[in-house]
Amino acid sequence: MKLTSEELKVLYRGRTARSSHDQQCPGADELMQVATGDLSPIERERVVNHLAACSDCAEEYQVIGSLGPWVTEQAAGLEEPAIINNQTRQPSIVPAVVRRLPREENARTVGQMTSWWPGRRAFLAPMHFRYSIPALLILTIVIGAIAVFLYREKGNLVARFDESLATRDRVIATKDDEIAAARRQIEESKRLQQEEAARRLKSQERPTRAVESTRGRPVQRRENVEPWRPQLNVPIIDLDPGDSVRSGSNATQRTIQIPADTNMFTLILNINGDPQASTYSLEIHNRRGALVWRGGGLRKSQYNTFTLALTRRAIPAGEYQIKLYGLSDSRRELIESYSVRIQYH
Amino acid sequence: MVNGLQTAEVTARFNAIIDEYGRLLRQTIARLCPPDMGLQLDDIMQEALMRVWRALESEREITDLASYLYRIAATTTIDAMRRAKARREDQLSTAQEGEGGMGLPFTLDSSQTPEFIAEHQQLIEKVELALARLRPARRQSVRLYLEGMTSQEIADLMGWSEPKARNLTYRGLRDLRKRLRAEGIDYEID
Numbered sequence: 001m002k003l004t005s006e007e008l009k010v011l012y013r014g015r016t017a018r019s020s021h022d023q024q025c026p027g028a029d030e031l032m033q034v035a036t037g038d039l040s041p042i043e044r045e046r047v048v049n050h051l052a053a054c055s056d057c058a059e060e061y062q063v064i065g066s067l068g069p070w071v072t073e074q075a076a077g078l079e080e081p082a083i084i085n086n087q088t089r090q091p092s093i094v095p096a097v098v099r100r101l102p103r104e105e106n107a108r109t110v111g112q113m114t115s116w117w118p119g120r121r122a123f124l125a126p127m128h129f130r131y132s133i134p135a136l137l138i139l140t141i142v143i144g145a146i147a148v149f150l151y152r153e154k155g156n157l158v159a160r161f162d163e164s165l166a167t168r169d170r171v172i173a174t175k176d177d178e179i180a181a182a183r184r185q186i187e188e189s190k191r192l193q194q195e196e197a198a199r200r201l202k203s204q205e206r207p208t209r210a211v212e213s214t215r216g217r218p219v220q221r222r223e224n225v226e227p228w229r230p231q232l233n234v235p236i237i238d239l240d241p242g243d244s245v246r247s248g249s250n251a252t253q254r255t256i257q258i259p260a261d262t263n264m265f266t267l268i269l270n271i272n273g274d275p276q277a278s279t280y281s282l283e284i285h286n287r288r289g290a291l292v293w294r295g296g297g298l299r300k301s302q303y304n305t306f307t308l309a310l311t312r313r314a315i316p317a318g319e320y321q322i323k324l325y326g327l328s329d330s331r332r333e334l335i336e337s338y339s340v341r342i343q344y345h
Numbered sequence: 346m347v348n349g350l351q352t353a354e355v356t357a358r359f360n361a362i363i364d365e366y367g368r369l370l371r372q373t374i375a376r377l378c379p380p381d382m383g384l385q386l387d388d389i390m391q392e393a394l395m396r397v398w399r400a401l402e403s404e405r406e407i408t409d410l411a412s413y414l415y416r417i418a419a420t421t422t423i424d425a426m427r428r429a430k431a432r433r434e435d436q437l438s439t440a441q442e443g444e445g446g447m448g449l450p451f452t453l454d455s456s457q458t459p460e461f462i463a464e465h466q467q468l469i470e471k472v473e474l475a476l477a478r479l480r481p482a483r484r485q486s487v488r489l490y491l492e493g494m495t496s497q498e499i500a501d502l503m504g505w506s507e508p509k510a511r512n513l514t515y516r517g518l519r520d521l522r523k524r525l526r527a528e529g530i531d532y533e534i535d
Contacts, residue, residue: 001531005532009492009493012488012492013491029416029420031423052492055492058493060426063422067377067419
């Protein structure tokens with residue numbers, strides 16, 4: 001069996017006609033109040049339920065509703081007569097009629113009913129607060145849960161970051177300790193190197209010949225190279241002015257041979273005549289005439305001689321010129337000159 | 346003497362109102378009257394004027410006269426429509442009783458066969474049963490729709506937005522079609 005939409009409407013309206021039910025229909029005033037929104041919610045629900053089940057009342061309601069646009073047009077040009085100006089005012093129902101009565105421009109057919117989501121305005125409509133408020137509560141709870149989760153996650157991240165910083169600080173402290181220890185080791189190594197260098201320098205200053213000649217007698221050699229120790233077998237050489245008697249082939253130069261185990265030797269400077277200088281000084285020049293050593297304060301002995309002790313370190317092997325000066329009346333005078341060749345064995 | 350003064354004052358007010366709003370009141374009633382019910386505009390206008398007079402006479406406080414007159418026009422017209430329907434149904438009922446009719450709704454008449462009447466009654470019961478099984482909101486919107494309401498009128502009555510009313514009506518009609526199809530009735534939505 002086929003049934004069109006219009007046939008279904010006719011069928012339903014015939015079923016809900018006023019004559020087919022025993023319900024008490026609302027009065028025309030009530031229908032008007034429904035249209036103007038002046039009924040309480042409970043009364044309004046009762047009347048709406050009746051409209052859904054009474055085709056005559058529904059038709060009458062639509063008749064009232066059809067007045068809406070026309071009321072809007074007429075209300076704009078109305079002025080109240082003076083006859084009621086002295087009476088107490090109450091809220092006008094014209095705006096309510098305009099607001100509540102169906103708007104033809106918004107009415108749509110069922111064929112156009114394709115959108116299932118009523119939109120945000122519908123969601124915020126006063127009648128929908130019972131849905132929107134719980135929805136907002138749920139939304140608030142969800143947002144709060146997310147905020148708490150993010151807050152805790154942030155705390156965990158901060159804790160992990162602090163822990164990593166502490167670990168890094170501990171590593172840095174350990175490295176600092178290691179660096180300090182390394183520096184101490186470096187300083188100790190430098191100190192040891194310096195001491196070793198000093199020892200090596202001291203050892204290098206010892207006469208090579210003495211080291212070589214005293215092979216087999218290390219104790220004796222060490223005693224000879226240490227000047228503060230008592231010196232044994234110190235040679236004493238007499239030097240005469242222009243001495244050629246003991247020099248052999250070289251009449252002007254005296255050759256002095258110093259034994260290997262001897263670190264010091266003494267020269268006795270003999271002079272001719274009896275000079276009477278107030279003080280005496282001595283200069284030692286090398287083969288090239290350069291001054292090697294100079295000293296004053298010499299005293300002439302009762303044997304009309306001067307003595308001079310020299311060490312192996314001060315006078316290396318070679319040819320030297322020893323000049324004796326006398327100083328009197330601020331005048332220096334060469335008294336004697338001695339030419340010697342020193343050889344160490 | 347007092348009554349006389351009151352009557353004169355009411356008359357003056359009434360005349361002022363008629364002078365000012367008489368034409369508007371008549372136009373309003375004319376717009377409200379369905380053309381196919383055989384209503385007499387003058388009768389309804391007279392009834393409306395009587396109501397205005399009684400309101401003035403009872404010293405009822407009328408604050409917004411235009412609104413009040415719209416209300417008078419609407420309620421008077423509705424009452425006239427109801428009286429006209431009642432008279433017509435009385436006449437139909439009398440005629441059916443005279444012809445031995447069954448007093449069925451105006452969609453059927455006594456000329457239909459008993460089989461057709463039984464089938465019609467069965468169809469109505471299936472539609473009622475299918476409607477009763479819809480979800481409450483969808484059922485209410487579909488019932489209002491079947492009463493001829495537009496989606497905007499449904500929205501105004503139910504306190505919904507127009508898209509919501511349209512959506513619920515559409516879904517309700519779709520559900521209704523499924524249930525009627527299960528009952529062997531092929532209903533097509535416009």
